[in-house]
Amino acid sequence: MAKYDPGLVEAKWREKWANEKTNEVDLAGAAKPFYNLMMFPYPSAEGLHVGNLFAFVGSDIQGRYHRLLGYDVFEPMGFDAFGMHSENFALKNNRHPAEMVPKNIERFRETQLKKVGLMLDWSHQVDTTSAEYYRWTQWMFVTLMKNGLAYRKTGPVNWCPSCKTVLAAEQVIDGECERCSTLVTKREMAQWYFKTTAFAKELLEELDTLNWSERTKVAQRNWIGRSQGALVVFKVVDGPEFSVFTTRPDTLFGATYLVFSPEHPLLETIVTESQRAEVLAYQQQVARLSEVDRQAENREKTGVFTGAYAVNPVNDQKIPIYAADYVLMGYGTGAIMAVPAHDGRDHEFALKFNLPIVEVVASDSHFDVQLGAYPGEGPLVNSGPFNGLAAKEAGQEAIVEFLAQKGLAQKTVNYRLRDWCVSRQRYWGPPIPVIYCEKCGPVPVPEKDLPVLLPNLTDYQPDGSGLSPLARSPGFLKTTCPVCGGPGERETDVSDNFLCSAWYFYRYPSTQFNDRPFDPELTKKWLPVDLYVGGNEHAVLHLLYSRWLCRALNSCGYLDFAEPYKKFVAHGMIVRDGAKMSKSRGNIINPDAYINEFGADAFRMYLMFMGAYLEGGDFRDGGVKAMKGFLDRLAGAVLPENAPLDPNPPTDSATLFWLHSVIKAVGSDIARFSYNTAIARLMELVNHLYKSAVYNKVVSETLVRLVAPFAPHLAEELWESLGHSESVFQASWPEYDEALAEKPQVEYVIQVNGKVRGKLFLAKGLEPTEIEPLVLESPTVQKWLANKTVIRKIYVPDKLVNLVVK
């Protein structure tokens, strides 16, 4: 066939797949279900990004490969269309998101996704902005609320002044808004939270059992941030008791002062009259700082003495209490014991405020703790009865035990993870289904009244008041209390877009049901997801939220599993000519242009060939064209124009070896996501066929099936031309013979003193005694043995001989 027109071939098969429902799976009847999930995109006005395609194609190859292996593969797609990305774009262009989103979805699906050759089952798509969908997003909220996993709390929140809404901790990146990179400020507001911390322990521990990309697990571990330590009770002199969290209770004898966070509620009670004004001034000064300024690197320590003292429970010493902003209210108890000899931050503070530095862990390297903190291991000193114990092990145990007997300490684990702040003061999202009643308080909207429809507002600008634009709609706001029938007001915030995406994969198999979010039978059959491929940027956002929600639904009795994805694979990032792609650089790749010129198959294959899929790749301009050249070459080898195909199976050993070794390699390469090497193997096979002029039907049929996951349109076309009336994806993955996949003759490498001096072609499985004379006789080796004695001989079976000479 050789040079083919990708436009014609691909259009033909697109149509055929749609007409014959090739990509649809019988969900209820499937015998070997395989749920192949890819991260659904948000339908931006800009269209699909090459990064989306890289992710989708890598996932699709797995879906198609599993289909050829005989699985019933379910590969659905949807649109994550609520949220600020859509809303901000609509605002900027003076449009309404409800009008734009359907157009964008249409364009994504019809002119882009369908042209890439993904094995998508469009009979089960999801659009998070449809009332049929967000009804169940609201059901999630109500269900969590009823089960005590959603609550409302007033407290400091992250506020983006540009997006005019609160953000979750996970959406603040280096102090900036995840969406618009504006500096995030703190505001005191009442907000809805999900109790993500309720499952911190399980979310962390189960990571060890998950078949996930290691770097994703590492990111989640860091984010959940487990610290083992103890709560220790201190008593203010003539005042109340309070506790501090420490990971180093072994250094208690070195605690020479205490520090409260400036926001600590107890400060007001303990501050002495003479210090009150100064403490208040400090609190006000700190309140004006942005979170970024406050946590800036290398910032000089600030603080103020409260006038109060507390008693160190291990030695009854009176130590002063300070307020300082290096202690954060949101972690531990908001108060710490300071051990300047063994903690860098405390050391810095002690120097500035002239506080005593007492060494309690001896270093073996003559460390001077007056000059710097020693955070390491060593025997305890200056620690009364505990002297000599190894600090971090025995010391901790003994000191905590000693205090625990008096009720003054207990072992604790602290997590860095915070509860998920889910309310947003924006328009384009599912309204939070809650009604406030003067008599009954906040009441969840009854399930029968869901969905709470998002009203069609013409003015949906966020105003920064701390209330959503929905609050400006009296028709939406005013309602009746579902419990007592009295007057009620609706919650006007919408929920975080990440709630929509935390459960979409349960919906895909059940899109036909309007009376339940997901069908129990189908869920049992298809979930958890068998394979999820996506970007690692969602490690602590979507992936953590959806793990949490799964666990929550499990604990509420709605799911019988607690982890949503059996396997998660994080693909790499694409750069172009070694540089990150960005609008400002003007180096964004336009996938449509390449697909139109060279075809989706060539584009898919080049994306997969340019680098290791799990690490990403460097997009070079000539690559797609070169790949089209390879596909032409492959087509020419499968269906030669000037030579008939030999209908008999190949018998020559070289072809048999190439055929079977390539089947073996391509299969194992796909299984480990090593697509670039799989394609290289296919190229080698094609090169061999041209070189040896082997044109054989069995070989052609094998090659077509091997390339099918990568280049599905061309594979179908060739398969049809080879005389098959059914789709190549109804066929099965070729099998290989292990014996034939091995080289018939082995090339021994002959080394002298570890250097390659010659090569010998020998039969497989020879004994060293049989090889030795052959090696010693070979002229190239003899040259190196002249006037030398062989003192050692190393044989690696079927591979190598190394002679050590002197």
Added chain:
RNA sequence: GCCGAAGUGGCGGAAUAGGUAGACGCACGGGUCUCAAAAACCCGCGAGCUCGCUCGUGCCGGUUCGAUUCCGGCCUUCGGCACCA
């Protein structure tokens, strides 16, 4: 600062259990075909020189008959966490 990944030709990248470094491709050079070009096909392509040898996988050292691979110490890049007690 802590944790993780990675550094290989002009370039993208291979090397699955310590055993031929550079698979496959791009770019480049040469050739065949052609009036010519393009396309296609074939050959070459890490560096150095005394042309069959030496060097060569970020740097320094170690283990080994043999190290891109293992160990120790550095340097650089990327990613996660970060005044988290």
